[in-house]
Amino acid sequence: MRLGNGSATQQERIPHLRPGVDPAGLSLTPAEGYLLSRIDGTTPWTLLRSIGGIGPDEVDRCLERWVAEGVVTVVVSAAAPGAAAVLDSSHARSGDTDPSLDIPVEVQLRILDFEARLESPYHEILGVARDADRKILRKAYFALSRELHPDRFFRRNTGSFGKRLERIFGKIVEAYELLSDPTARAEIERSLAAAGGSTPSAETVQPAETAQPAEAAAEAAQQKPAAGPRVPRRPHVFSLHSRVLRDRKARAKRFFEAGMASHAAGRWVEAAGSVRLAIAFDPWNAIYKEHFVAVQRRAQDERAQRLLKEAESALELRDFKVALRAFDDAIQLRPHDAELLHRAAKLAWMTGGDLRQAKEWAMAAVEIDPKQGGHHRLLGQVYQAAGLEANARRELEAALALDASDEEARTALREIGGRPLGLRWLGGKR
Amino acid sequence: MSRVIGIDLGTTNSCVAVVDNGQPVVIPNTGGYKTTPSMFALADDGKRLVGHLAKRQAITNARNTVYASKRLIGRRFDSPEVRRALELCPYEIVEGPNEDPRIRLGEKVFTCPEIAGIILREMKRVAQEHLGEPVREAVITVPAHFNDAQRQCTKDAGKIAGLEVLRIINEPTAAALAYGFGRKPSDETVLVYDLGGGTFDVSILEMGDGVLEVLATAGDTFLGGEDFDRRVVNHLLETFEAAEGIDLRSEPMALQRLKDAAEKAKCDLSQSLQTEVNLPFIASDANGPRHLSVVLSREKLEEIVADIVDRTMETVKLCLSDAGISQQDVDQVILVGGQTRMPLVQERVADFFGKRPHKGVNPDEVVAIGAAIQAEALLSEDQKLVLLDVTPLSLGIATYGGHFAKLIERNTTLPVRRAHVFTTTRDNQTAVKIRVLQGESDTAEENDLLGEFILSGIREARKGEPEIEVSFDIDTNGIVSVSARDLATGREQSITVNATGTLSDEEIQKIIDDNELYEIQFKE
Ligand SMILES: Nc1ncnc2c1ncn2[C@@H]1O[C@H](COP(=O)(O)OP(=O)(O)OP(=O)(O)O)[C@@H](O)[C@H]1O
Numbered sequence: 001m002r003l004g005n006g007s008a009t010q011q012e013r014i015p016h017l018r019p020g021v022d023p024a025g026l027s028l029t030p031a032e033g034y035l036l037s038r039i040d041g042t043t044p045w046t047l048l049r050s051i052g053g054i055g056p057d058e059v060d061r062c063l064e065r066w067v068a069e070g071v072v073t074v075v076v077s078a079a080a081p082g083a084a085a086v087l088d089s090s091h092a093r094s095g096d097t098d099p100s101l102d103i104p105v106e107v108q109l110r111i112l113d114f115e116a117r118l119e120s121p122y123h124e125i126l127g128v129a130r131d132a133d134r135k136i137l138r139k140a141y142f143a144l145s146r147e148l149h150p151d152r153f154f155r156r157n158t159g160s161f162g163k164r165l166e167r168i169f170g171k172i173v174e175a176y177e178l179l180s181d182p183t184a185r186a187e188i189e190r191s192l193a194a195a196g197g198s199t200p201s202a203e204t205v206q207p208a209e210t211a212q213p214a215e216a217a218a219e220a221a222q223q224k225p226a227a228g229p230r231v232p233r234r235p236h237v238f239s240l241h242s243r244v245l246r247d248r249k250a251r252a253k254r255f256f257e258a259g260m261a262s263h264a265a266g267r268w269v270e271a272a273g274s275v276r277l278a279i280a281f282d283p284w285n286a287i288y289k290e291h292f293v294a295v296q297r298r299a300q301d302e303r304a305q306r307l308l309k310e311a312e313s314a315l316e317l318r319d320f321k322v323a324l325r326a327f328d329d330a331i332q333l334r335p336h337d338a339e340l341l342h343r344a345a346k347l348a349w350m351t352g353g354d355l356r357q358a359k360e361w362a363m364a365a366v367e368i369d370p371k372q373g374g375h376h377r378l379l380g381q382v383y384q385a386a387g388l389e390a391n392a393r394r395e396l397e398a399a400l401a402l403d404a405s406d407e408e409a410r411t412a413l414r415e416i417g418g419r420p421l422g423l424r425w426l427g428g429k430r
Numbered sequence: 431m432s433r434v435i436g437i438d439l440g441t442t443n444s445c446v447a448v449v450d451n452g453q454p455v456v457i458p459n460t461g462g463y464k465t466t467p468s469m470f471a472l473a474d475d476g477k478r479l480v481g482h483l484a485k486r487q488a489i490t491n492a493r494n495t496v497y498a499s500k501r502l503i504g505r506r507f508d509s510p511e512v513r514r515a516l517e518l519c520p521y522e523i524v525e526g527p528n529e530d531p532r533i534r535l536g537e538k539v540f541t542c543p544e545i546a547g548i549i550l551r552e553m554k555r556v557a558q559e560h561l562g563e564p565v566r567e568a569v570i571t572v573p574a575h576f577n578d579a580q581r582q583c584t585k586d587a588g589k590i591a592g593l594e595v596l597r598i599i600n601e602p603t604a605a606a607l608a609y610g611f612g613r614k615p616s617d618e619t620v621l622v623y624d625l626g627g628g629t630f631d632v633s634i635l636e637m638g639d640g641v642l643e644v645l646a647t648a649g650d651t652f653l654g655g656e657d658f659d660r661r662v663v664n665h666l667l668e669t670f671e672a673a674e675g676i677d678l679r680s681e682p683m684a685l686q687r688l689k690d691a692a693e694k695a696k697c698d699l700s701q702s703l704q705t706e707v708n709l710p711f712i713a714s715d716a717n718g719p720r721h722l723s724v725v726l727s728r729e730k731l732e733e734i735v736a737d738i739v740d741r742t743m744e745t746v747k748l749c750l751s752d753a754g755i756s757q758q759d760v761d762q763v764i765l766v767g768g769q770t771r772m773p774l775v776q777e778r779v780a781d782f783f784g785k786r787p788h789k790g791v792n793p794d795e796v797v798a799i800g801a802a803i804q805a806e807a808l809l810s811e812d813q814k815l816v817l818l819d820v821t822p823l824s825l826g827i828a829t830y831g832g833h834f835a836k837l838i839e840r841n842t843t844l845p846v847r848r849a850h851v852f853t854t855t856r857d858n859q860t861a862v863k864i865r866v867l868q869g870e871s872d873t874a875e876e877n878d879l880l881g882e883f884i885l886s887g888i889r890e891a892r893k894g895e896p897e898i899e900v901s902f903d904i905d906t907n908g909i910v911s912v913s914a915r916d917l918a919t920g921r922e923q924s925i926t927v928n929a930t931g932t933l934s935d936e937e938i939q940k941i942i943d944d945n946e947l948y949e950i951q952f953k954e
Pocket residue numbers: 439440441442443444500601625626627628629630654655656693696697698700766767768769770771772793794
């Protein structure tokens with residue numbers, strides 16, 4: 001899809017710590033630990049790059065890794081105040097409450113808290129023990145429905161909470177249905193055990209029978225028929241779920257295998273796409289996730305490379321619009337590549353493209369690599385074209401200060417009536 | 431705050447209720463009846479008649495009297511249901527610009543939502559007159575197996591009637607709500623068997639703790655009391671033809687009289703074992719006028735409709751298996767709909783479940799009462815009741831080779847949102863067309879087409895590379911919506927929707943304006 005007029009670069013990317021992540025559980029170097037401690041949900045990525053003790057490239061690498069690992073989510077907030085587009089809303093802060101809404105603040109907090117835990121294991125979502133029986137599941141499900149069903153706040157002014165409640169309720173239903181399904185539940189148990197180490201106890205599925213002393217168990221076995229066919233509550237639905245589950249797993253596996261093949265062939269974009277689909281179909285599989293992290297970065301590189309090639313050939317054909325679009329796409333993937341930003345800005349400026357966009361790019365290049373006189377010169381030239389002479393002068397002077405032999409900067413400065421740095425001192429007429 | 435009403439918009443009869451001082455009550459119309467015929471007519475002098483007034487003149491004005499239009503609403507003109515109605519209805523059905531069936535009365539062509547809107551407006555009027563205050567909001571019921579388009583059209587009908595529709599709920603669910611009202615909270619599994627004039631639904635629910643959870647629902651699209659009537663009409667036609675040698679099938683007036691007489695005989699036979707159908711001067715030929723006079727026994731009636739009743743029991747079994755329970759697990763069976771007054775229906779149900787159906791509810795009123803209870807519950811401060819309903823039909827898309835890929839299975843709890851990732855099948859493809867369907871067949875063609883969506887502006891790339899996430903939502907009304915997002919950039923993808931059978935906002939507004947105009951004329 002066509003990217004809008006560079007809106008992404010006019011926005012700030014703010015890393016957030018994912019709620020529920022315990023930093024103690026990660027293995028970090030002291031420098032990384034320091035960086036992690038600076039992530040407070042308000043400091044933008046660009047600022048984090050300038051914290052001392054750890055270089056900007058290292059910051060980028062860490063943050064990107066953490067994003068891929070799911071430790072950190074990035075929220076893009078528009079430069080316009082107030083408009084914060086949350087890319088991943090699964091973070092909760094008490095700052096998100098809003099007393100003007102038609103939901104009591106304590107209920108809002110409860111909702112935020114619940115939302116922050118949506119990725120927890122299903123039994124935790126329902127707030128029941130891992131070996132809870134069907135009756136307890138149902139009770140918990142009904143109680144949560146009464147508490148958090150979107151209808152409870154029908155017609156009220158719920159702000160962002162309406163959407164949250166929908167997400168939450170969807171998850172509650174999912175948890176209830178899957179835990180009610182013996183096959184799905186066994187599957188969940190296995191992945192929990194794989195992830196957390198603890199093996200499920202034998203009584204997980206049928207607590208009543210194995211937990212009882214021998215005589216009582218014999219009695220229970222006799223009573224069982226009297227309880228009737230009620231025991232498997234929704235076999236059809238169960239079989240539906242387990243069928244769907246099996247189907248999903250099979251598909252996940254197929255995608256993963258395709259991903260591995262692409263990986264072996266060095267086609268990273270394809271590999272990442274396939275593995276991502278595998279995860280979409282089987283989100284519990286830790287191996288898929290691990291693999292995804294590995295291929296994702298290289299995929300982005302590959303994609304960026306491909307986009308740059310596209311830009312080159314477009315430039316050869318003098319199709320500047322296509323080239324600019326390719327640059328724009330590439331910048332999305334490599335937001336910290338000063339060289340790339342410079343080229344894109346220069347192209348936009350020289351071909352009479354969007355000057356605001358050119359300015360943003362040039363500024364980003366300056367910010368990333370402030371010791372490069374060329375970036376300052378370009379920014380100055382863009383300002384000049386936009387008629388912002390004071391700014392232009394400042395940047396062109398900075399360029400000359402870094403590289404006195406920059407004739408292009410000198411000429412530009414002359415054009416706007418400013419004198420090159422050296423001359424001013426010598427002339428001294430003012 | 432003004433009062434909210436619950437409306438049961440039935441195929442043959444409609445009913446309105448309200449919660450008054452915490453007690454749900456049915457509102458009688460001016461004639462003192464608790465239900466109003468879902469009929470609309472354009473009289474010779476151009477007057478519009480609704481309800482009993484329309485029914486009274488139906489025989490003499492068959493071509494301009496609309497009944498059972500609920501069977502047409504939200505369907506495509508080329509659907510089998512509409513084709514069947516084309517053969518049977520004395521009024522004229524024409525194809526509208528949205529491939530929807532419309533009804534021509536005199537000069538004017540009415541859309542189905544418009545007809546439903548006129549009936550809803552009448553129900554609103556009944557309520558307003560009784561309550562002595564304006565009514566602006568309502569909960570309206572639909573058969574559980576109604577699809578997205580049928581629900582959307584019903585909602586539009588509410589709008590046309592000047593009502594804000596708080597919620598569309600399923601008729602059997604409403605019945606269960608009414609049954610549960612005021613009962614001591616205890617866990618119960620309830621099966622609702624709803625056989626009305628034009629539709630048949632079964633729903634299985636679990637209730638307890640202020641929560642009503644629908645486990646499964648199943649229905650038969652084209653089955654209701656009118657099918658019983660049709661069997662009786664056929665029987666009368668054949669008997670008459672055998673005796674008099676005259677085929678009445680091409681006589682609209684005679685047919686209308688036969689239809690009324692058949693229904694009356696059918697209802698009589700719920701009370702008595704035998705009845706007589708007398709239609710003097712039904713026809714005439716060279717030998718003078720002919721009279722129809724046939725004696726019909728309950729036994730004969732049961733014989734000619736037995737297979738219809740059997741069909742309903744098949745649907746009951748399907749629903750049980752979807753809910754994953756057996757008939758012994760059902761604690762209560764609730765009969766809803768006028769046709770369940772037939773002793774044969776009651777016997778079959780009692781035999782199957784091994785217990786008598788619940789006696790405490792009025793089959794004609796229970797649905798409207800449930801709607802009123804739900805309206806009240808939605809707006810009350812301390813939400814004491816939550817309804818967890820399901821989608822009756824699987825939702826999915828047409829895939830390569832004309833297959834149907836289900837994305838949301840039927841009987842999934844609402845509201846629900848499912849996201850799926852789509853990609854391109856050709857290099858540099860910039861648009862993808864997605865056909866959204868509802869139904870159970872594996873063949874796309876055999877399901878109901880809800881609409882076509884075109885995702886456009888996809889970044890040019892190698893095939894299979896773009897990842898576009900399409901989200902399918904079904905809200906608590908059972909109404910579907912779709913949105914899309916480019917995963918690489920997180921940006922919303924533009925979607926063009928071509929919904930079939932439903933009206934655009936402009937069309938609805940135009941109808942509202944037309945009707946307003948008419949209202950003013952009428953009052954002068
Ligand atoms: N005593 C009776 N015995 C048999 N059938 C009856 C009796 N009374 C009414 N019916 C039939 O019940 C049907 C109407 O039922 P009802 O009013 O519940 O339907 P509806 O709500 O209008 O339609 P639907 O719910 O299908 O949209 C008609 O076919 C009518 O003939």
